[in-house]
Every structure is written in structure tokens, then in C-alpha cells.
Amino acid sequence: MWQALVDGMRIVIDSLYAFTAVIGVPSYALAIVLLTVVVKVALYPLSKKQMKSMKMMQQLAPKIKEIQDKYKNKDPQKMQQKIMELYKQHNVNPAAGCLPILIQMPILIALYRALLNYDFINHEHAYLFGIYLAEKDPTFILPVLAAVTTFLQSKLTTNTADQTQKTMLYTMPLFLGWIAATVPSGLALYWVSFNVVGTIQQYHINKQVLATEKGVAEN
Numbered sequence: 022m023w024q025a026l027v028d029g030m031r032i033v034i035d036s037l038y039a040f041t042a043v044i045g046v047p048s049y050a051l052a053i054v055l056l057t058v059v060v061k062v063a064l065y066p067l068s069k070k071q072m073k074s075m076k077m078m079q080q081l082a083p084k085i086k087e088i089q090d091k092y093k094n095k096d097p098q099k100m101q102q103k104i105m106e107l108y109k110q111h112n113v114n115p116a117a118g119c120l121p122i123l124i125q126m127p128i129l130i131a132l133y134r135a136l137l138n139y140d141f142i143n144h145e146h147a148y149l150f151g152i153y154l155a156e157k158d159p160t161f162i163l164p165v166l167a168a169v170t171t172f173l174q175s176k177l178t179t180n181t182a183d184q185t186q187k188t189m190l191y192t193m194p195l196f197l198g199w200i201a202a203t204v205p206s207g208l209a210l211y212w213v214s215f216n217v218v219g220t221i222q223q224y225h226i227n228k229q230v231l232a233t234e235k236g237v238a239e240n
Contacts, residue, residue: 026127030135035142049141050149053207057214060128061222068219070114072226075178077113080230082183129208136205154207161202163209168198170216177223 037052037059061068078085085104092100108114139155141147147154150162158164172194179190201209 023131026131027134030128030131031139034135038142038146047143047146048149049147049154049207050210053154053210054214056132057211057218060125061215061218064125065222068222069226072178072223073230074113076223076227076230077111079178081107081111081113129211132211133204133208136207139205139207149206149210152206154210155205157203158201158206158209163206163213164198164202166213167201167209167216168194170213170220171197174216174220174223177220177227 033056034049034052037055038047038049040055041048041051084107088100088103088107092103136155139147141155150160152158152160152163172190175190175193179186181187181190197212201212
């Protein structure tokens, strides 16, 4: 079954490459970017819930801190109860981000396996910035972009008043950048594209959340 998923991923990439050839810009790099867009569109209903919850949790951070300061040392159980009531009041699901990540992991692993020793139909079109997509990026351009785009997307939802989240904001991009330097460049390109599309989506969702909060406050 797993091999069938990997083979299917290669078929999808070849099909998207064929599409780029039809429109006059044959490129496996563009095919991987298009694959990213297809995945993001397919996951958007789940991602939208995740992104809204993440932004709302950022907005609720001061109120959560008040509850923690009030009950943490006195009644931890009541503290958890109050926080959950706050989430329920604002229709926030702290676990909303898990499902999109769980769905995304098999796609990433299948793409990784698909790109290993990938026999491209046309090797001349399997390069980006002179980087062969089936090999690690010797220039580190894509790993750096992976780290930067991860940081930018995380910045939109991170509560910097929380020291743990603030630390993750800076350490996670470095960790993912390091991973991107150890995998085929095509996978790093997928991650960069995924972050860019995700950042655009998160920006617009943040505007919607802020507009909704403003409307509620005015009423």
C-alpha cells in the first residue's frame, strides 16, 4: 500500500510536469509548486479551522494568562476548567491543528520516497537555480528559504508573550531548515511553497478574525 502511494505521487508529479510542458514552461520545480497548491486547496477546509483557532488562541493569550495567574497555584483543576470554558465561549479548538498535520505527514514521506532516485522524464527540466531536485541542495538556498518562510508563517500566530512559544518561534525554523538541508531539494521546495501559500492564507484569515472581533466589540 505504501509503495502504491509513492508510485502515485510520482505519477502526479509526472502529470503536473506534462501540464507545465503543455503551457510552454516545462519544469519539475513548477510541477512541485503546483502539487503544493493542489494539496493546500484540498486541505483548506481543515486548515482554515486550524488557522482560525491558532489566531484566536493568540488573541486570547492575555485572558488565559490572567486565569493562570489567578488559579495556577491555588486550584490547577479549576484553572483548566476556566481555560476550557474560555475556548468554548470563543469557539476555539486547541487540537484543531493536529488533523492537517497528521494528513500532511504521509504526503511529505511519500514525496520524499518518490524523489529518492527519481527517474525524471527529462533531466534538463529537473533543476531549480542549478539545483537537481532529487539531490540535497549544495547551495543551501532552499533550506534557508524553508527556515525563513517557516518563521514568517509562525510569526502570524505566535504569542510572543509566552516564553515557550517565543522560543519555538526561533528554534523550529532552524530545525526545519536543517532537515531541509538533508532531504532531496524537491521536498525542500515543496515545504517552501507550502509555507508561502500557508502564510498568504493565514494573513487573510487573521484579517477575518480581527474583523469579526472588531464587529463583536462594536456591538
